[in-house]
Amino acid sequence: MGDKLQTRRDFFKLMSMGALAGITLSGLGCTQADMEEFLQRHFHEMTEEEKKQVIQRLEEKYLKKYGKKFEISTQPADTDVLWGYGLDIARCIGCRRCVYGCVAENNQSRKSPQLQWIRVVRQEKGSMINLEDAEHYYNPATVPEPGFQYTPVQCQHCENPPCVRVCPVKATWKEPDGIVVVDYNWCIGCRYCMAACPYKGRVFNWSEPHIPPEELNTKVHYLGNRPRMKNVVEKCTFCVQRVRQGRYPACVEACPTGTRKFGNLLDPNSEIRYLIENKRTLRLKEDLNTEPKFYYFFSA
Amino acid sequence: MEAWDFFKKTLRMVVVGSKWYYLWCAFLLTIIGVGIAFYATQLDTGLIVTNMRDQVSWGLYIGNFTYLVGVAAAAVLLVIPAYIYHFNPIKEIVVLGELLAASAIIMCLMFVVADLGRPDRFWHIIPFVGILSFPKSLLAWDVVVLNGYLILNTVVPIYILVKTYFGKEPNKKFVLPLVLLSIPWAVGIHTVTAFLYNGLAARPFWNASILAPRFLASAFCSGPAMAMLLFQILRKTAGMKIKNAALFKIAELMAYAMFLNLFLLGAELFKEYYSATVHLAPMEYLFQGLNGHHPLVPWIWTAMGLNVTAFFIFLIPKTRENLVTLNMGSLFIILGVWIEKGLGLIVPGFIPDPLGEIYDYLPNSHEVAVSLGIWALGLLIFTLFMRVAIPIQRGDFSHSKYEHGVTGHSQYERIKP
Numbered sequence: 001m002g003d004k005l006q007t008r009r010d011f012f013k014l015m016s017m018g019a020l021a022g023i024t025l026s027g028l029g030c031t032q033a034d035m036e037e038f039l040q041r042h043f044h045e046m047t048e049e050e051k052k053q054v055i056q057r058l059e060e061k062y063l064k065k066y067g068k069k070f071e072i073s074t075q076p077a078d079t080d081v082l083w084g085y086g087l088d089i090a091r092c093i094g095c096r097r098c099v100y101g102c103v104a105e106n107n108q109s110r111k112s113p114q115l116q117w118i119r120v121v122r123q124e125k126g127s128m129i130n131l132e133d134a135e136h137y138y139n140p141a142t143v144p145e146p147g148f149q150y151t152p153v154q155c156q157h158c159e160n161p162p163c164v165r166v167c168p169v170k171a172t173w174k175e176p177d178g179i180v181v182v183d184y185n186w187c188i189g190c191r192y193c194m195a196a197c198p199y200k201g202r203v204f205n206w207s208e209p210h211i212p213p214e215e216l217n218t219k220v221h222y223l224g225n226r227p228r229m230k231n232v233v234e235k236c237t238f239c240v241q242r243v244r245q246g247r248y249p250a251c252v253e254a255c256p257t258g259t260r261k262f263g264n265l266l267d268p269n270s271e272i273r274y275l276i277e278n279k280r281t282l283r284l285k286e287d288l289n290t291e292p293k294f295y296y297f298f299s300a
Numbered sequence: 301m302e303a304w305d306f307f308k309k310t311l312r313m314v315v316v317g318s319k320w321y322y323l324w325c326a327f328l329l330t331i332i333g334v335g336i337a338f339y340a341t342q343l344d345t346g347l348i349v350t351n352m353r354d355q356v357s358w359g360l361y362i363g364n365f366t367y368l369v370g371v372a373a374a375a376v377l378l379v380i381p382a383y384i385y386h387f388n389p390i391k392e393i394v395v396l397g398e399l400l401a402a403s404a405i406i407m408c409l410m411f412v413v414a415d416l417g418r419p420d421r422f423w424h425i426i427p428f429v430g431i432l433s434f435p436k437s438l439l440a441w442d443v444v445v446l447n448g449y450l451i452l453n454t455v456v457p458i459y460i461l462v463k464t465y466f467g468k469e470p471n472k473k474f475v476l477p478l479v480l481l482s483i484p485w486a487v488g489i490h491t492v493t494a495f496l497y498n499g500l501a502a503r504p505f506w507n508a509s510i511l512a513p514r515f516l517a518s519a520f521c522s523g524p525a526m527a528m529l530l531f532q533i534l535r536k537t538a539g540m541k542i543k544n545a546a547l548f549k550i551a552e553l554m555a556y557a558m559f560l561n562l563f564l565l566g567a568e569l570f571k572e573y574y575s576a577t578v579h580l581a582p583m584e585y586l587f588q589g590l591n592g593h594h595p596l597v598p599w600i601w602t603a604m605g606l607n608v609t610a611f612f613i614f615l616i617p618k619t620r621e622n623l624v625t626l627n628m629g630s631l632f633i634i635l636g637v638w639i640e641k642g643l644g645l646i647v648p649g650f651i652p653d654p655l656g657e658i659y660d661y662l663p664n665s666h667e668v669a670v671s672l673g674i675w676a677l678g679l680l681i682f683t684l685f686m687r688v689a690i691p692i693q694r695g696d697f698s699h700s701k702y703e704h705g706v707t708g709h710s711q712y713e714r715i716k717p
Binding site: 038042045112113115119121130131132133134136153162165166167168169170171186187188189190191192194195196197198199200202203204205206207208230231232288289 | 345346347348352353354357358412415416417418419420421422424425430431432433436437438439440443496497499500501502503578581649650652653654655656657
């Protein structure tokens, strides 16, 4: 099956190469790299050799575009790992340091529009589940404000993710370690996943991302924080580039109050397991049966 | 050889015409040109040129798509009585109805492509070449059923027309199964399109099982309404003979469809307003405004007014069988359903967004220009279809062997070209 698929694809590649090289190359002045990018296959269907070529091409592209040397990893998930997140509602003061820590780490577009993977919403005390009265653009001189509580929301990395189910081209999927990722080069930009997500876990590059080159993070993962292109979707990856190397996600490190916890759900000695077993936890919109791996809890 | 001859003649048919024909085509081509220019900037700059944002991530394009799937599906309303009940006055226009469906589907596909962020990666969705996530993704289902419907609705009329051109009766054994298949298929395309929204638990406004029936009911209003107007225009301009009896029959069926549409909407409104859970919010946003945001309120009430008025026009025999009121009613339905099913269905699904934010979306001039371009292109395609189909059916355009013979198609008036 694999071989057959390979031959068929090679055939298509060859045919399109011939036809397109003639029309597009000369007509639009496309480079060889553009053509290779156009014909690039789904991440899962690439051989190790092809992945290497793609990484090399990307690194050259980024060097030309941003004048920076990037290190692009394709490190796969470890076995016996299922990442889980804990967020202490009682501790969050709504300072949004996690939001901006995330933006810097993950190379989101800074302006027009600014993309954020984490949203912190402000709610009056006494309400938590009904987000329809939540304030997104609170902007006081100091936080926390009396009478309010804050709920940060980001991709919940559902075990049963509706966004993955709806994608018409399988450009987004759940990795073996539970992280939901996007192949930015395979996404067709239909935005069905955004309509399907109950947590607003996905944002769209409505234009070419705007990032000042000096602010770029050059240590990136292919399925994570590498710079994106216009008209594709993106989302939180639990900082796949960090957590697979034994580091915490950037939001965990950025939080000044210790609100954010992270660990391996399969490890009985992990902090996240301790929290689930010893605290009262809740997950957002559990009635939708999405099975988030993002646990809100109350330390006090 | 004969095929080549037919092709050459067809081409001449399409290229040569009266002053009005040229003017009409030039008018459409101008709008298409403007649309293409705006689409080119969208491709270049990105979807940022539209008013869509993360909160409301689908807009006018997908609204038009949804509406036109309904128009295409409604071809069955013309096909069912013709083939099942042998209601002859309608039978004459089945071929034209199917060509209308084909034109509508082509527009649907163009609207999807216009909405796509990366049309350059279109090949990713082609089965075997790329990866089509069938059967998991409803969008994949839609790709399959819409393209199937397009093939069905071009093969059948072209086959009938070519046979007629050569002075032969179409082979019933070949046509009838295809026509019968197109009936459930039409229901299928609109059901699948409804399920596309329906299946999203994240969007309570769409996550109502009444959505697919509502889609069908409103489609059986807007599709025939459009056909009704187009056929009368063709009767005037192309000498196509359609009996008034056929139009009145269709109008009667539309009255039932509109009743069903209003009833289902009422059922939905009752459920939301009486239970008054937090999921009422999108409905409130649409009909009353929510927290001071009410851009869609005038639109939806206009639509309600148009639909209810049209319902009474089509219900009362006296107004139904008067061409002036009949055409008014058709126009009301076309507009009313377009609002209800376009902006009125897509936008409130996103408001408030899953985290409670309200973003007021109305399309900007850019989206309007691209959409008008697609509508004009669809109309042009339909015009060209008609340019060839009507003379063939009338017996004016046929193989040279029969050119001077007696036409066997008595239902069409023979007009000297």
